Amino acid sequence: MKISVIGCGYLGAVHAASMAELGHDVVGIDVDRLKVEALQQARAPFYEPGFEELLARSLGSGRLRFSVDMADARDAVLHFVCVGTPQKRGEYAADLRYVEAAAESLLEVLKPGDLVAGKSTVPVGTAARLAELVRGKVPGAMLAWNPEFLREGYAVQDTLHPDRLVYGLAPGDEGQAARALLDEVYATIVAAGTPQVVTDYATAEMVKTAANSFLATKISFINAMAELCEATGADVKQLADAIGHDDRIGRKFLNAGLGFGGGCLPKDIRAFMARAGELGADQALTFLREVDNINMRRRIRMVELAREVCDGSLLGKRVAVLGAAFKPDSDDIRDSPALNVAAQLQLQGAVVQVTDPAAGDNIRRSWPQLDVVDTAEEAAHRADAVLLLTEWKQYRDLDPVAFGSVVRQKRVLDGRNALDRDRWEAAGWSYRALGRRGG
Ligand code: UDX
Numbered sequence: 001m002k003i004s005v006i007g008c009g010y011l012g013a014v015h016a017a018s019m020a021e022l023g024h025d026v027v028g029i030d031v032d033r034l035k036v037e038a039l040q041q042a043r044a045p046f047y048e049p050g051f052e053e054l055l056a057r058s059l060g061s062g063r064l065r066f067s068v069d070m071a072d073a074r075d076a077v078l079h080f081v082c083v084g085t086p087q088k089r090g091e092y093a094a095d096l097r098y099v100e101a102a103a104e105s106l107l108e109v110l111k112p113g114d115l116v117a118g119k120s121t122v123p124v125g126t127a128a129r130l131a132e133l134v135r136g137k138v139p140g141a142m143l144a145w146n147p148e149f150l151r152e153g154y155a156v157q158d159t160l161h162p163d164r165l166v167y168g169l170a171p172g173d174e175g176q177a178a179r180a181l182l183d184e185v186y187a188t189i190v191a192a193g194t195p196q197v198v199t200d201y202a203t204a205e206m207v208k209t210a211a212n213s214f215l216a217t218k219i220s221f222i223n224a225m226a227e228l229c230e231a232t233g234a235d236v237k238q239l240a241d242a243i244g245h246d247d248r249i250g251r252k253f254l255n256a257g258l259g260f261g262g263g264c265l266p267k268d269i270r271a272f273m274a275r276a277g278e279l280g281a282d283q284a285l286t287f288l289r290e291v292d293n294i295n296m297r298r299r300i301r302m303v304e305l306a307r308e309v310c311d312g313s314l315l316g317k318r319v320a321v322l323g324a325a326f327k328p329d330s331d332d333i334r335d336s337p338a339l340n341v342a343a344q345l346q347l348q349g350a351v352v353q354v355t356d357p358a359a360g361d362n363i364r365r366s367w368p369q370l371d372v373v374d375t376a377e378e379a380a381h382r383a384d385a386v387l388l389l390t391e392w393k394q395y396r397d398l399d400p401v402a403f404g405s406v407v408r409q410k411r412v413l414d415g416r417n418a419l420d421r422d423r424w425e426a427a428g429w430s431y432r433a434l435g436r437r438g439g
Contacts, residue, residue: 001025001185004073005080006102008035008066010155010263010332011119011148012082013044014051016066018159019080020058022188028066029073039066047331047358050156074109078181081106081118082148087267094123094271103130112140115181119148121208121268123275127168127201144169144178145201147208152262153329164195168204209275212268213288218253219260220294226256226435227297236435237417256435257416258302258337258389259295261326266292266335298434299337302387302415303344305432309385309411315349318408320379323390323416324356324363324372331358333366338389341415342370345387355379357392377406385411391418400427 001024005016008030016028030036038045042056058064065072073079083098099120106116116134118127122145131143145168150158167182169175179198183190190196197207226236236256244251260266269288276285310317326336333339339354346352346369354363355373363372373379376395380386386407388395396418404410404427412424414433424431432438 001078001181002076003027003078003080003185004029004076005082006030006070006073006106007081007083007098007120008032008039009082009084010046010048010152011150012080013039013046013055014048014150014155014159015080015082015119015148017051017054017058017064018156019185020061020064021054021160022185024063024185026058026064027072027076028064029068029070030066031068033068036066036068047329048155049153049329054156070105070109073106077111077114078185079106079110079114079116080146081116081120083120084263085120085122085267085271086263087270091274092270093274094121094267096122096126099126099130103133107134107137110134110138110141112138113177114138114141115178116141116143117146117178117182118143119146121147121212121264121271122205123271124202124205124209124279125275127205131170131201142170142174142178144175144182145204146182147204149208149211152332153327160189161192162189162194164197165189166197166199166204166207168199168201170201209268209272212265213272213285213291215253216260216265216269216288216295217291219255219265220291222254222256223259223298223435224294227294227301229435230301233437235437237433255417257298257391257414257418258341258434259298261335261337261340262330262332263326263334266295299340299344301434302341302389302413303348305413305434306341306345306350306385306387307348309413309430309432310350313349314345317350317384318382319345319350319352320376320381320383320386320407321345321352321354322356322376322379322386322388322395323392324354325359325390328390328392329358331356331362333359333362336390338415339363339367339370341387341389343367346370353379353381353383356390357394376403380406382406382408384409385413387413387415388419389415391416395419400424400429404428 085094088095127145229236240254321342410429
């Protein structure tokens with residue numbers, strides 16, 4: 001099928017290359033010329049395991065190209081909208097300007113029978129409004145909402161092997177025709193037995209924000225338990241293991257630590273609250289404000305813990321920060337808890353050295369006031385404390401014996417409950433972690 005993908009960020013670029021991998025003829029459109037040039041030369045503009053290989057393969061097949069010109073989407077019959085919906089400055093609501101701009105420029109190329117499939121995370125009600133616009137300008141063109149659940153670090157796998165397909169459709173014939181096109185484009189995924197949820201626009205839009213709200217709530221739940229563990233001397237990791245054995249609860253997303261960040265969970269729960277307020281249903285989501293608060297308190301607690309282990313003052317103390325991306329296997333530093341902590345430590349007088357296997361260039365660009373070094377050993381050189389803030393495998397696998405020889409004080413703070421405490425303590429380190437008793 002001939003398809004276009006509007007917006008080539010994490011979501012769109014991976015979606016475009018994946019659709020070409022599935023055999024479709026794809027053009028990816030983005031307004032950012034530099035990004036388009038990089039993608040066209042098979043260079044990924046962001047770090048995502050497996051993506052560059054997929055991109056090279058898809059470009060090599062001749063089925064994928066990128067362009068800044070919306071006119072190149074004219075031949076496509078299915079147009080995926082994959083642009084970002086960041087948080088508005090100074091408010092909780094989502095900024096829909098990129099979605100609006102994508103829709104407006106698509107109107108110039110749409111033909112009767114074409115389907116616009118929205119994948120961006122939008123406030124409930126957006127699809128119905130855009131559908132009116134599309135039908136009003138191009139009679140016979142259709143709109144569906146088809147949310148995407150990909151996780152950074154697993155974006156390729158999640159796109160090619162999603163755990164569900166959600167179609168939000170218009171009622172009647174339009175919905176049936178849209179469904180047929182979506183089933184055709186996802187034929188391989190459908191044939192693999194992937195569960196499908198076929199529903200209306202509002203439900204499809206809400207599936208995404210509800211899913212992210214649930215995940216954020218699960219993380220904040222265990223982090224609230226961590227606060228209690230700190231007050232009682234209990235151990236949050238064992239607590240999570242024990243409650244996680246109940247398969248109604250499950251162990252996934254119960255990793256206590258610095259909490260959630262990134263380009264999705266924080267802004268999505270806030271946009272959901274804002275939209276609930278507009279709909280007169282704000283009470284239903286006031287708990288998300290607490291979820292957000294618990295999450296933010298973890299960052300403050302981490303800084304306090306660092307001060308505590310540095311004998312009560314951060315002034316002039318050398319602190320190594322291992323990991324700065326919002327999670328491992330990503331170079332994304334949007335709302336990164338690790339960077340938030342690193343910056344607070346520095347503002348409070350510590351001499352901070354940050355390192356990250358992938359996010360170094362992004363930090364240098366966006367946080368020039370922070371010192372970034374290439375390796376964990378450089379960061380920890382003569383350090384008074386080492387903080388593990390993003391649990392990359394290479395940090396989890398550090399040898400505490402060898403690593404102990406580069407620091408001044410063998411003090412480690414495990415912000416992600418990811419290190420083998422016994423090994424580090426056996427190597428003479430004092431080990432502290434959020435939600436666990438001191439050594
Ligand atoms: C999330 C959703 O998982 C995905 O379905 C959606 O499409 C986009 O948002 P992503 O932002 O890539 O994906 O990251 P995710 O793996 O969900 O992690 C989010 C944050 O939660 C990270 O900062 C991570 O470190 C943190 N986290 C995750 C925890 O603190 N504890 C956990 O147990 C799990």
